[in-house]
Amino acid sequence: MNLVEKVKEEVVNIAHTIYKEALVFETWGNVSSRPTESQVVITPSGIPYENLHFVDMVVVDIDGEVEQGRWKPSTELPLHLAVYKARKDIKAIIHTHSIFATAFAVSRQDIPVVIEDLAQVVGGPVRVADYAQPGSNELALNAVKALGQEGNAVLLANHGLVVLGKDLSTALQRCRVIERNAQIIVWSKLLGSSFILEPEEVSLLRKKYLFDYGQKEQGIKNETV
Numbered sequence: 110m111n112l113v114e115k116v117k118e119e120v121v122n123i124a125h126t127i128y129k130e131a132l133v134f135e136t137w138g139n140v141s142s143r144p145t146e147s148q149v150v151i152t153p154s155g156i157p158y159e160n161l162h163f164v165d166m167v168v169v170d171i172d173g174e175v176e177q178g179r180w181k182p183s184t185e186l187p188l189h190l191a192v193y194k195a196r197k198d199i200k201a202i203i204h205t206h207s208i209f210a211t212a213f214a215v216s217r218q219d220i221p222v223v224i225e226d227l228a229q230v231v232g233g234p235v236r237v238a239d240y241a242q243p244g245s246n247e248l249a250l251n252a253v254k255a256l257g258q259e260g261n262a263v264l265l266a267n268h269g270l271v272v273l274g275k276d277l278s279t280a281l282q283r284c285r286v287i288e289r290n291a292q293i294i295v296w297s298k299l300l301g302s303s304f305i306l307e308p309e310e311v312s313l314l315r316k317k318y319l320f321d322y323g324q325k326e327q328g329i330k331n332e333t334v
């Protein structure tokens with residue numbers, strides 16, 4: 110199996126996982142990863158997740174020309190390509206419509222850091238990009254602008270969440286952690302106020318996670334992107 114085929118398999122597996130975990134529904138949301146600097150494997154447009162197979166994955170070049178696949182790529186291809194062009198450190202993107210993160214996107218409120226896991230694996234609050242229509246170049250530009258060179262995730266106003274990673278498993282973990290953090294904030298508001306962690310504390314938690322967490326003696330390193 111060559112690298113492109115391996116990445117196709119990873120993308121389809123992640124697509125099934127986010128569907129099973131209700132981070133997406135029906136045909137909305139999309140997943141991509143780039144096996145090389147100039148190629149992107151992305152889910153097709155409008156195919157239900159349950160019916161998605163390895164052979165349905167679409168391979169495009171970095172300018173969006175289809176190289177392999179029988180379907181049209183996701184309508185959010187411009188967003189994926191714009192992020193890859195802006196961020197050489199990124200190899201995977203997951204776009205979800207998960208409910209609690211999307212509630213923040215609809216309220217056009219950043220998701221603040223209230224628990225350690227968001228500080229650790231995302232490294233800060235999840236910002237909201239300016240509104241633009243789904244699938245538009247403007248949406249892609251707004252997302253890239255809000256992400257900057259450091260952001261690992263961004264909310265699309267009145268739409269959903271986009272998460273980046275050096276690989277798909279890192280991006281998936283971030284999707285889960287962001288959704289959980291968003292849900293906890295909503296529930297905590299029923300009990301009164303939510304106390305938000307100070308930026309200095311968030312930064313310390315992130316550093317500890319990057320340099321101290323896990324089994325260093327066995328050579329396991331944490332995410333550095």
Ligand SMILES: [Zn+2]
Binds near residue numbers: 138206
């Ligand atoms: Zn979407």
